[in-house]
Amino acid sequence: MNDSNRLEAIAPILKNYLVEPYFVEDNGIVQKVYSNKGTFALKKIDPTIGTDFVRHVHLLYQKGFNRIVPIYPTMDGRYAVLYDNNLYYLMPWMPNDQKEDREHKNQQLFRELARLHTLSAKEITVNNEERTEHYEKTIQQLEKQQEFLDGFADECERKTYMSPFELLYCLYYNEISQALKFSKTKFEEWYESTKEAEKARMVITHGKLSSEHFLYDDRGYGFFINFENARYGSPIHDLLPYISRALDTNPKRNDTTIEWMYHYFKYFPFKEDEKLLFYSYLALPIPIIKTTEKYYRKQSPKNELKFVRQLQHRYWHLKNSEYTVMRMTEIEAQQRQTKEGAQQQLD
Template sequence: MDTLKAVLQAYSIQPFYIEKQTEHLYKVQDHYQQYALKQSRLTQETVGMWEQVYNIAYTDFLSLVLPVYLTKQGKLYEVQGDSIYYVTPWKGNSLTELDQPTIEKLFQSIGRMHAKTKQQQMVESAQLKRTFQHYKQHCKQLQQELLAAVEQYEKNRFMSPFELLVCTQFKELDYSLKETERRIEQLLYEQEENSTWYYSLCHKNITTSHTLTHQAQLYLINWEKASFDYSIFDLVTFFQQETSEYDAPIDLFMHGFDKYMDENELTKKELYLLVIQLLDPQAYLACVTAHKETKATMIEQIIHLQHIFRRILFGLHFSAYVDQTYDTIDLEDLDDTD
């Protein structure tokens, strides 16, 4: 507690009380208002990028970024011991109900941030082709491994619940791997046509728990993992985090994505890469491979497998939505015209 008080003293905050909210977050009340005090995971090597986020938010008017208070010395953070602390206004709780207006506003805000900070870069086509051809071969190997596991399970006179679940889900997993191969071919075709890619400021950890609403204003908090990267990775993180539960509002996410595209229209290559990431089968196969060796209970294994499967299933729904809603290429049609 003395450490927290020393941090607050650097901000000239005299607390009435300090209430622990999570392991690293504290709610602070003084004579006038409430604050959020965060013991961050930032280091001297990563804090520079975190500071850059706030400089960009100031110059580009990014209202999505929850502001931080300055210390008496004019710094964005305070160091105590081995930890870096920062203070923000206390803006209430994270989102609990994902209604359509809120989801649309979130995606609009993310799209606007990506668009405002977008920068262009050229990616060497031969290198990218090697990378994705290798990944395609890797997916084919995973497909063979999954088929071998299913065939082995089916030889058992009595399958375990986990094994039965894998066999039941095999059809969708097999299709997702074929869909991945199709999207890779589309991406490589587009790369041959245009080698330009774009990167933007990305939060890199967008979840509903890092989203706040206060008086009609929406904020993203916890920018500690932020970096410049392909904008689709923010979308991948959000979708994978939010679609693992059985009642995920998939239709709302699709509508939200349309609003994102209104603000930051992705290229065809970016759409294909987004789908490829959402269909990534590696976590599923790792779960199957570890089935006999893990110390997790059967129930824990099944829950974990279901979460991964739901994310992949969302990827299949999203891939179909991209085909229906946006102008994507069909390589078979191109072959027919040759």
């Protein structure tokens, strides 16, 4: 689509804002619009998510959270325009040319995420039957995964000559199994600590948390974008995918990721049951189990080199996650001991 066609395509939408476009840059689902009223970002989204998205953003504004890129209303007060079977909304264009290191950006991101969760937090009534059903289904699933790990290890060891993947899997088997058992233990502890609770804490989650979705304005303030997947849920739903991606590297002691978490906890401390659930999910070795299942189900001939590389990469992720969880549980234990020691001195 050339420039004039792009202008023609969006002009009817911008008419609702009394904005006259001069030039448009195509950025996929986002158009950068130069106009008589300044530079804007016009974004296209699926109409099915539009209502919830606008409602959640409005609620956050009302709660005093202003670190979302503003959404401009049309002249008749709507916050999105339905046009040609798509929904569009208009925002200011963020320059995002702040020159600072990634670490500082993540510190800001986690602080603002904690504020978002704090301002939107609410207690909801929990159905004990549904919680028990969720617990039993999850335990059953974890036990099936353990059965698969055990069975595949036995099958490999019965062979006279293992494939390179099978040999590597057998070397990793004990650590994968230990991670799965640790995850199951923490999940059981979570259930024991919450099975009598009538309430649970929910927050508005961003839904697609990423450093690419945290932009800076010309004053250097950070703002979240891409709120279309926002919904009420556990704060873990924001943190877990972000932390997991950060740990998807070569093996290393990722203390920086732990610092992000405790920076977040400074502004939005997790309750004990939330920590147990977070540790359970973070320790869960799903990526390496999926790679092993994919190899097991794949018909011959198999690309051994490709599968071995995948298995090794997933193993590194497992070890990085293991270090993070173990270090955080150590810190928690030290904090408890310090608190108990201080209390004993007072007594």
